[in-house]
Amino acid sequence: MEQRCIRFKTNRNTKASVKISPLTIHSFTHSLTMFLNSLPYHLKVRDHFRQQSKTWDFFAAANNKVDQLEQYKTGLLKNTYKFDPAADKHIYNAVDTAKAALSLTGLPVTVYQAQYTDELNASIIFLNSEAHIVFSGRIISLLDEKELLGILAHELAHVKLYSMLDGDLEIADRIIHAIANNYQTEAAYYETARLYRLYTEIFCDRGAYVVLEQTAPVISGLVKAATGLEKVSADAYLKQTEEILANGNIKDASFSHPENYIRAKALQLWHQNGEAAETAIIEMIEGSMNIDQLDIFKQQELSAITRTFLQLFLKPKWFQSTMVISQAKNYFADFRNDENVLLLPGFSAKISGAHSSIKEYLCYVLLDFVLIDPMLEEIPFGWAFQFSEYVFLKETFEAIVKKELKFSDKKIQQHRNKTLSAFNEVKENEGEQIYE
Numbered sequence: 001m002e003q004r005c006i007r008f009k010t011n012r013n014t015k016a017s018v019k020i021s022p023l024t025i026h027s028f029t030h031s032l033t034m035f036l037n038s039l040p041y042h043l044k045v046r047d048h049f050r051q052q053s054k055t056w057d058f059f060a061a062a063n064n065k066v067d068q069l070e071q072y073k074t075g076l077l078k079n080t081y082k083f084d085p086a087a088d089k090h091i092y093n094a095v096d097t098a099k100a101a102l103s104l105t106g107l108p109v110t111v112y113q114a115q116y117t118d119e120l121n122a123s124i125i126f127l128n129s130e131a132h133i134v135f136s137g138r139i140i141s142l143l144d145e146k147e148l149l150g151i152l153a154h155e156l157a158h159v160k161l162y163s164m165l166d167g168d169l170e171i172a173d174r175i176i177h178a179i180a181n182n183y184q185t186e187a188a189y190y191e192t193a194r195l196y197r198l199y200t201e202i203f204c205d206r207g208a209y210v211v212l213e214q215t216a217p218v219i220s221g222l223v224k225a226a227t228g229l230e231k232v233s234a235d236a237y238l239k240q241t242e243e244i245l246a247n248g249n250i251k252d253a254s255f256s257h258p259e260n261y262i263r264a265k266a267l268q269l270w271h272q273n274g275e276a277a278e279t280a281i282i283e284m285i286e287g288s289m290n291i292d293q294l295d296i297f298k299q300q301e302l303s304a305i306t307r308t309f310l311q312l313f314l315k316p317k318w319f320q321s322t323m324v325i326s327q328a329k330n331y332f333a334d335f336r337n338d339e340n341v342l343l344l345p346g347f348s349a350k351i352s353g354a355h356s357s358i359k360e361y362l363c364y365v366l367l368d369f370v371l372i373d374p375m376l377e378e379i380p381f382g383w384a385f386q387f388s389e390y391v392f393l394k395e396t397f398e399a400i401v402k403k404e405l406k407f408s409d410k411k412i413q414q415h416r417n418k419t420l421s422a423f424n425e426v427k428e429n430e431g432e433q434i435y436e
Helices: 020-032 040-050 052-062 067-077 089-101 146-178 187-212 216-227 233-248 260-286 296-313 322-331 345-352 355-372 378-392 392-402 409-424
Strands: 003-010 080-082 109-114 121-127 130-136
Touching: 020 089, 040 146, 040 187, 052 121, 052 146, 052 322, 067 080, 080 260, 089 146, 089 187, 109 216, 121 146, 121 296, 121 355, 121 378, 130 146, 130 322, 130 392, 146 187, 187 296, 187 392, 216 233, 216 260, 233 260, 296 322, 296 345, 296 378, 322 355, 322 378, 345 355, 378 392, 392 409
Parallel strands: 109 130
Antiparallel strands: 003 121, 080 109, 121 130
16 A cells, blocks of 8 residues: 555653553444444545546556665664654554454564654654654653554554545545645635545544444544643533634634634544444535635535526626626536526525525625626626525625725715616516526
8 A cells, every 4th residue: 555644633741651552442342343334424525526537537646665664774773763553552552452343463563662753743654554653743642551552543543444445545644635735726625635634534533433432532632632731621622612612713724734613523422323423524614615625525515506507697688798607607617598597496595594694605606796797787787696696695685785985884875776777677588587
């Protein structure tokens, strides 16, 4: 398998004595491990890129070389301290416990402590069927035995995930991160990579839970990783998480170490509800569509909404001038008017419940078209005022018109009345109606 470097931010180091038998936890893990499944977002990304056969085949091509592994091992030996299975039994006992619980008993694992760095971190390299876990900074000194076991299990859960589905998820991971790491890439790919990484961390937190059968050590280890504190309360952090989520702003963390409070809440929900928690977790993470944070799937969804929106708005024959249709083709090169399109309740409800940024975007689309062809005079503006009411955008559209055209309250009302009168004088043909 190709080289895979996965990082988990953690805290300072101790030589806490961890004496846990691999059999202590293994007895209850078989049934839990059966439910340690990839998350829906992993499959969405996998399926998306599998449709792009050339890209998929390129990243899926075998590229494992024995000398690559030997070079990597040599580099580790030069820049780390390698924990010895005999001298550091507490670490390797914990590794064996995690491997047994995650059904990775045949996996060779070596653990190292990095030199020359104060960064609190843990990472895993899975190369040619061998795993190498590297601690950096003083992580181990901050963790009790359960937290240390949880972090080792978290790292090994990366191997578990990327061994599933014939390695497809590891391939999908490399594809989306290769695209996202290109400085010229679209923002939607960066957002997709961020979400993929967040869901991966959530999966690995579940792996730690499968090993420990407790949420508290997983969460406290996570918090120690982020803060450097020697003592933390998982319960207190969960209460803090509730306050953060109540404010509704959950997308502000770094790319490399996704939102810890979301991970803590996701783990709590999974502990309480199992697979039934997935819907709530997806809603918490992805929520409503925001114009500033579209992944590739929401970008496609917004594109489909925009196309239908334009087909409805441009349905009147009088509106289909050369300049207007040309503008529509700037949005969609293959744009075609649809004489059968109708404004259905579901579409109106989707716009009504949309994020304010989406509503503003759609209103700017309206404004774009009402101003494009001066030969149509005031009729398009009147139709836009009417149409904005149909799709629950009246207040937003009027606010944008007022702002962009620098109208006073009185002026915009006069403009609205005047243009609506012009529109109402246009005879509407039966085939131009957007309602049945």
